[in-house]
Amino acid sequence: xxxxxxxxxxxxxxxxxxxxxxxxxxxxxxxxxxxxxxxxxxxxxxxxxxxxxxxxxxxxxxxxxxxxxxxxxxxxxxxxxxxxxxxxxxxxxxxxxxxxxxxxxxxxxxxxxxxxxxxxxxxxxxxxxxxxxxxxxxxxxxxxxxxxxxxxxxxxxxxxxxxxxxxxxxxxxxxxxxxxxxxxxxxxxxxxxxxxxxxxxxxxxxxxxxxxxxxxxxxxxxxxxxxxxxxxxxxxxxxxxxxxxxxxxxxxxxxxxxxxxxxxxxxxxxxxxxxxxxxxxxxxxxxxxxxxxxxxxxxxxxxxxxxxxxxxxxxxxxxxxxxxxxxxxxxxxxxxxxxxxxxxxxxxxxxxxxxxxxxxxxxxxxxxxxxxxxxxxxxxxxxxxxxxxxxxxxxxxxxx
Numbered sequence: 001x002x003x004x005x006x007x008x009x010x011x012x013x014x015x016x017x018x019x020x021x022x023x024x025x026x027x028x029x030x031x032x033x034x035x036x037x038x039x040x041x042x043x044x045x046x047x048x049x050x051x052x053x054x055x056x057x058x059x060x061x062x063x064x065x066x067x068x069x070x071x072x073x074x075x076x077x078x079x080x081x082x083x084x085x086x087x088x089x090x091x092x093x094x095x096x097x098x099x100x101x102x103x104x105x106x107x108x109x110x111x112x113x114x115x116x117x118x119x120x121x122x123x124x125x126x127x128x129x130x131x132x133x134x135x136x137x138x139x140x141x142x143x144x145x146x147x148x149x150x151x152x153x154x155x156x157x158x159x160x161x162x163x164x165x166x167x168x169x170x171x172x173x174x175x176x177x178x179x180x181x182x183x184x185x186x187x188x189x190x191x192x193x194x195x196x197x198x199x200x201x202x203x204x205x206x207x208x209x210x211x212x213x214x215x216x217x218x219x220x221x222x223x224x225x226x227x228x229x230x231x232x233x234x235x236x237x238x239x240x241x242x243x244x245x246x247x248x249x250x251x252x253x254x255x256x257x258x259x260x261x262x263x264x265x266x267x268x269x270x271x272x273x274x275x276x277x278x279x280x281x282x283x284x285x286x287x288x289x290x291x292x293x294x295x296x297x298x299x300x301x302x303x304x305x306x307x308x309x310x311x312x313x314x315x316x317x318x319x320x321x322x323x324x325x326x327x328x329x330x331x332x333x334x335x336x337x338x339x340x341x342x343x344x345x346x347x348x349x350x351x352x353x354x355x356x357x358x359x360x361x362x363x364x365x366x367x368x369x370x371x372x373x374x375x376x377x378x379x380x381x382x383x384x385x386x387x388x389x390x391x392x393x394x395x396x397x398x399x400x
Contacts, residue, residue, distance in 0.1 A: 056364065062138065063358040063366035064399065066103065069218040070140040070356030071368050077113065078144065078352055079391050083374060084351045087292030087293060087317055087328025092144040100139035100359060130212060141357045146349035147371070148290035150262075151177060152269030155287050166343070173344065177264060177301035181244045194234045195271075231259050237382040260353065260369070263295055267352040268371065268395070289347035292317050293330040302344045309338035350374050351395070371396035 077092045087093065091113065101109065110337075155170045171192070178188050231237050246253070246319040260267075270286045289302050291313050303309045311387035317329055332338070332345045350373060357367040372392045 003241055014311075031378075059360040059364040060366060063360045063364050063367075066140050066358035066360075067356040067366050067368045067399075068137060069106065070101075070142050070321040070358065071370055072356055073110060074142050074144055074356060075372060075392065076110075076356045078372060078374075080113070083348060085292065085328045085330050085347045086146055086290060087347075089327055092352070093293070096141070096143040098142065100141050106140065110334065137361045139359050141355075141359070143355045145261075145353045145355075146290055147266040147268045147351035147353055148288065148295040148346065148349035149295065149298065150264055150266040151289065151301065152287045153191065153195055153267050154269040154271050155267055156192045157271035158353075169343070170306060172304070173301050176305065177297060179199050180256045180297055180300065181264070183241055183244055184236060187234075187241055190235040190237070231265070258369070266351070268373075286350050289344060290347065291332065291345050291346055292351045293349070302341060303338060305379070306338065309335060369396070369398045370394055 074092070074095060077095070081090060081092055098105075098109070139310060151174060156167070156174065171188075173192075174188055175185070178185065203262070231242060239254040242254045242257075242259065242262075243249050243251045245256065245259070245264050249257060268286075290296060291299065291302075294302075296310060296314065299310045299313055312335055313329065316335075329335070329347050332342055332347060338345075352374070354370045354372065354374050355367060357365060359365050371394070373395050375391050375393065
């Protein structure tokens, strides 16, 4: 017998084992189908993500241009505004009353303003008639706030030589406001040193101030600035202090809060050195507080706590019969119970903060914040941005 030769029974068993490939095709088919399915799902996921990214980008661009359109509309409203006085009876003051406006509504508002002019709020209901709310998937919220309703920080930039008297008067006004808001006096002293253009070694204003020596000694040093662009950097302006500038906010809200929206202080204005001892009207208007729009705390500060004067201002500027808003105060000297406060009070504004926030599908939001400065000529614009050279200048622009 050949030793290499297996018994026939063994050969038959091995042949059956090797030749039994039934079901292998099914396994291979399932594997291929599974692999193809995974590849198709991966491709579909990638395609879906790409489509969503494209939609988000398109909506962001759409939101930006819608917000920009709102900004241009708000600017056109300001360029039609009468510069003689600014108050609640004017269209720019009540733009936020419209809520979120659809693009077609914005066009209708443009037509309404073109037909009725800038006196749209005078002698009529406070909210003009516009088409029924139909915001759909896109709308824009508009608001204009005059910065002259607040105390101008830059008047504290000089407090030496011939400016002593006027500076001390402004310092008293700021002291009155800080005392009412329960802000420590050290914060005011630090604020004065922050905006002060001089760095007098070892002469920080009274106690609690801080010149370059203090700021350069911090872990992340920086120099004292002439114009306070960021209150968070100033010594003693903690989140608790900053929260007092916002009646309805707390310390925990401050990291995400735009400090430019505070109720009491503005960085827009001119140092006293620019206006001189007897400044002309075109300069001093930059630092006066608009009594037509200032809140009661600011009014109490500039009137040295003269409650009779404050009550007279409030009664005259916002007396309302039904829904009709009264005319703004036309002249500070018309107030019988206020005495002489021409250096600190006015009835018009120079700087205006515009916010235009676009909303797409209730999710995508884009906000443009701009500050416009009215030209010294005080001319009326024609309703189109830039229609009169120097009518308004943009001094701040930010996209959020």
